[in-house]
Amino acid sequence: MHQRPIGTATRGTTNPNRLRRMDRWIAATHGPALRRSDSPVAVDLGYGAAPWTAVELLERLRTAEPRTAVVGIEIDPARVAAAQPYEREGLTFTHGGFEIPLPGRPVLIRAANVLRQYDEGEVAAVWRRLCARLAPDGLLVEGTCDEIGRRHVWVALGPEGPRTVTFATRLGSLERPSDLAERLPKALIHRNVPGEPVHAFLRDLDRAWATASPYASLGARQRWIAAVRAVSADWPLTDGERRWRQGEITVRWAALRPAGR
Numbered sequence: 001m002h003q004r005p006i007g008t009a010t011r012g013t014t015n016p017n018r019l020r021r022m023d024r025w026i027a028a029t030h031g032p033a034l035r036r037s038d039s040p041v042a043v044d045l046g047y048g049a050a051p052w053t054a055v056e057l058l059e060r061l062r063t064a065e066p067r068t069a070v071v072g073i074e075i076d077p078a079r080v081a082a083a084q085p086y087e088r089e090g091l092t093f094t095h096g097g098f099e100i101p102l103p104g105r106p107v108l109i110r111a112a113n114v115l116r117q118y119d120e121g122e123v124a125a126v127w128r129r130l131c132a133r134l135a136p137d138g139l140l141v142e143g144t145c146d147e148i149g150r151r152h153v154w155v156a157l158g159p160e161g162p163r164t165v166t167f168a169t170r171l172g173s174l175e176r177p178s179d180l181a182e183r184l185p186k187a188l189i190h191r192n193v194p195g196e197p198v199h200a201f202l203r204d205l206d207r208a209w210a211t212a213s214p215y216a217s218l219g220a221r222q223r224w225i226a227a228v229r230a231v232s233a234d235w236p237l238t239d240g241e242r243r244w245r246q247g248e249i250t251v252r253w254a255a256l257r258p259a260g261r
Contacts, residue, residue, distance in 0.1 A: 005097035006129070007046075009076045010114055014048035016056070018149040019112050021168040023060040025248065026108065026141060029156075031064030033107055033137045040068045042108035043100060045130075047072045051083035051093065057110065058091050071102060098129050105135040111142045112154075115186045123187045127157060134159045143185045151183045155253065162253040164238050165198075171220035171247045177205040177227070191258045198256045204231050205249070221245060 034040040042061055044054040054072035061068040072093040074080050083093040094101060100109065109130050115123055130140050136159060143154025143166075152168040165188070167180050181192045181202055192199050205227060212226035228237070228244045236252040243250065 005075045005095065005101075006099045007075050007097035007114075007126075008117070009074075010046050010048060010117060014050050014053055015147060015149070016052045018145060018147065019053050019056065019110075019152075020060070020149055021152050021246075021248075022110070022112060022141060022143065022145065022154055023057055024246070025166060025168065025243070026110065026139070027060050027064040028243070030108060030139050031061075033139065034061060034065035034068055036137060037065075037107045037135065039104060039107075040065050041102070041104065041106045042068060042070050043102070043106045043110065044070060044072045045098075045100070045109055045111040046114040047074060047079075047083070047093075048113075049079055049082070051086045053112065054083070054091065054093070055086060061108075062090075071106070073097070073100065098126055100130065100133040102133075105133060105138065107135050107138050109134065109138070109140045111140065113144055115142060116144055118186060120186055120190055123185075127162070127187075131157055131159050131161065144183045144189075146183060151180050153180055153183045153185055153188075155185055155187065162257075164250050164253055165256050166248055166250040168246070168248045171224050174220065174224075174247075177209050178202040188256065188258065196259055198258075201231075201235060201251065201256055204234065221247070 044057050047054045051072055054070055058070040069090045072083055073096045075097045077095050080093050080095045140157040141154050145152040150170040150173050154166050155162050156164045169180060188198050208227035208230040212223045215223040215226045225244050228249050236255050238252060239250040
């Protein structure tokens with residue numbers, strides 16, 4: 001008897017290339033774990049009404065490890081049926097939810113735009129459930145982006161729990177870094193208020209961006225790099241200029257963890 005899938009269906013909206021920033025970060029930072037794995041399986045959890053994000057995840061992860069296989073998991077059976085014609089070598093679709101109905105433990109679970117409809121108080125339990133399904137070297141990436149993939153914020157978690165928060169944006173469309181606040185994942189979106197660490201971080205990044213305005217004549221990328229370098233003096237960043245050039249900044253979770261947690 002099959003276990004009833006855990007969770008509720010998302011709105012299902014998706015667009016091609018919506019998750020490219022997240023995918024490229026995963027391929028760059030988690031590629032070594034994929035290469036070390038005897039069975040590098042990645043899960044696209046809650047891929048939505050169309051299978052584009054799973055198709056693209058396979059293509060991008062195979063640039064890091066050609067043996068990678070992707071399984072798209074959806075709680076809506078109709079979405080699974082609609083996706084199955086797109087199956088090919090290394091890409092399958094299956095019915096399920098947060099229980100991750102696979103025989104083994106995946107090296108990656110990506111859950112993009114899945115938890116926004118849940119209450120903040122439910123997030124920690126979902127994180128624990130998903131992390132418990134990871135391979136020992138596995139990674140859970142859970143976050144949110146806008147409809148066309150210009151702005152993303154995601155949390156990266158290992159089997160032990162949350163590790164980092166990454167903010168990623170198309171720099172040409174950025175007025176100020178705190179514009180990313182509207183894409184904070186559910187664990188943080190209600191915490192962008194005075195007294196909370198994430199609010200202080202975005203305030204400091206906005207100030208650094210303003211101070212770096214003379215670099216604007218050299219382009220938004222150089223201005224961003226200068227701003228990120230400035231905040232690195234006070235915030236524990238885990239990346240360097242190679243990622244900053246992509247319009248990213250990654251901070252240790254412990255520094256942004258909600259107050260009282």
